[in-house]
Amino acid sequence: MPGGGGQPRRGHPLPRLLAALDSGRLHITTGCEAPYDICVIAVPTPLRDGVPDLSCVESAGRAVAPHLRPGATVVLESTTYPGTTEDLLGPILEAGSGLRAGRDFRLGYSPERIDPGNPTWRLENTPKAVAGIDPASLAAVRAFYDRITERTVPVSSLRTAELTKLLENTFRQVNIALVNELAMCAGPLGIDIWEAVDAAATKPFGFMPFYPGPGVGGHCLPVDPSYLSWQVRRELHHDVRLVSLANEINEQMPEYVIRRMEKGLGRDLRGASVLVLGLAYKRNTGDVRESPAVHIAELLVRRGARVRAVEPHADSAHLPDDVLLVELTGAEVRAADAVVLATDHDAFDYPLIERNASYLFDARNRCGAADRL
Ligand SMILES: NC(=O)c1ccc[n+]([C@@H]2O[C@H](COP(=O)([O-])OP(=O)(O)OC[C@H]3O[C@@H](n4cnc5c(N)ncnc54)[C@H](O)[C@@H]3O)[C@@H](O)[C@H]2O)c1
Structure with a gap:
């Protein structure tokens, strides 16, 4: 469950799911053995x-x-290229x-428009x-939705709806x-890029802020x-040149972060102990799929660093083997030659x-005080 551990946040679906199960009107099964009126397919x-x-x-x-x-x-709710519903799924269902x-x-x-961990925009009001x-x-x-x-x-048309989803995510990828x-x-x-983005975001029309980061992750x-x-x-x-270029730029960000750390430290990271804070691709979730933070940890290991990581939300089974998962303590932070904040979970004690x-x-x-992107 995204964001696992601790109390459910405001707008969290878990209490409602539990209530629906308690009502006896919701049954969950892993099979597909009964006839249905509506079938929603949302597979990877x-x-x-x-x-x-x-x-x-x-x-x-x-x-x-x-x-x-x-x-x-x-x-069909899965994100996919235009034509999938009509040319691929339809014939399979017909056959x-x-x-x-x-x-x-x-x-x-x-298309699915779920934003995991977003307490404002939920399924029902998006x-x-x-x-x-x-x-x-x-x-x-x-009528169903x-x-x-x-x-x-x-x-x-189906194709336009399929392209709508790809447009939304390509827009985000390119702007990041x-x-x-x-x-x-x-x-x-x-120049401080963060200050420039915030200042540009005061323009009430024609601009939407996107912030730099160590790369993009998740399955989208x-x-x-x-x-x-x-x-x-x-x-x-x-x-589609902008997609190729955006992929290339975003993919190089983990390596760029490491180069900046080496510059800031004035040495290469071979043999250094490095503490990576956050491995999920997104704040307050435990989703490590395609996570740039995991990529940073792996690149550090490849460079010969001793890597420890703090990830309060993810199951250690999904984390890289060579990275030791630890709790965030003052001693862990002090013991590291370098600390990198890769995912800014609210659960982290930033003053510590x-x-x-x-x-x-x-x-x-x-x-505030750190060397930063
Ligand atoms: N999760 C999101 O935030 C999100 C947001 C927008 C779009 N999407 C899109 O929705 C789709 C699903 O994403 P997700 O994150 O829910 O995926 P997921 O990996 O969580 O899998 C969804 C479900 O599909 C089931 N499944 C996998 N293979 C199956 C198969 N062959 N037959 C039947 N069930 C199968 C899995 O067991 C799982 O319950 C993707 O196309 C994704 O791009 C997801």
């Missing part, structure tokens, strides 16, 4: 060797197809059910884009890359834009870190 859509891997969508489609009845609705999409059953797409293979499918999909979310946004590149230039120019930003560029390359033989670190590199602008 990773990359394999840089190519979209839709095997989970395919196997989920094969699993639910035999139980598809006339009049039922299937909605496994003997029914026709549109004529016999409803088929739709509605507008939900919805699309159907035909008007009846759109109406069915919309209208009972869950405050606002649904109908989109005219822009500010990361500016951060790498601003420091040597003697490092992955989704590549779904878009893969499809454009395959079908239009064209490179600042009091005890002999050298601190802050990749998140959370500690």
Whole structure:
């Protein structure tokens, strides 16, 4: 569960889930053995060797197809390239059910817009884009989500809804890359990038703040834009240059952080003891998928540093083998030649870190006095 441990935060879904289970009206199963009226497919859509891997969508489609009845609705929520619902999932459902999409059953797409750990924007108050293979499918999909979310946004085609999600995440990936590149230039120019972003953000129109960091992680930003560029390359033989460039810039950030630490310390990190604070890709979550913080820890190990890490939210089973997981204490901080704040969890005792670190590199602008991005 994202953010695990401690008390549930405001807006946390766990108490509501427990109440629903207690009511006896919600049953959870790992199988797919009964007929259904609505089926929502939200399975992983990773990359394999840089190519979209839709095997989970395919196997989920094969699993639910035999139980598809006339009049039922299937909605895909997984992030994917335009055409997946109509050209891949639809035919799998039709082959496994003997029914026709549109004529016999409803088929739709509605991208997930979950922001784990965000107490303000939750499932029910985040507008939900919805699309159907035909008007009846759109109406069915919309009616379903209208009972869950405050606002649904109908989109005219499945492909447009699929592109909507890729646009949202590519927008974020590209803008983070822009500010990361500016951060790498601003420091040597003697300019504080954080102050510049905050000042620009006072403009009430035409600007949205993005902040530099040690790179992007999770299963969305490092992955989704590549779904878009893969499809454009395959079908239009064209490179989405901004995606390639953004990936390149964001991927080099962990290495840049380490170079900055070596510069700040005035030595290379071979043999040094380094404490990495935070391994999750995102503040207040335990999600270490594609995490730049994990990448920093791995690069440090490769450089010959002795690496310890503090990650209050993640299960140690998902962490790199060569990295020793420790508690955040003054003694741990004092014992390190260098400390790097890679993920700024609220659970960290920042005054303790600042009091005890002999050298601190802050990749998140959370500690006032530190050497930072
Ligand atoms: N989690 C998010 O914050 C988020 C936000 C926006 C979009 N998305 C998108 O939603 C999709 C799912 O992401 P997620 O983080 O929920 O993934 P996840 O890794 O948590 O997996 C979701 C579920 O799919 C199940 N699953 C995996 N393979 C399956 C299969 N072959 N058949 C049936 N079930 C299977 C898993 O057991 C799990 O319960 C992805 O396309 C992702 O890009 C996720």
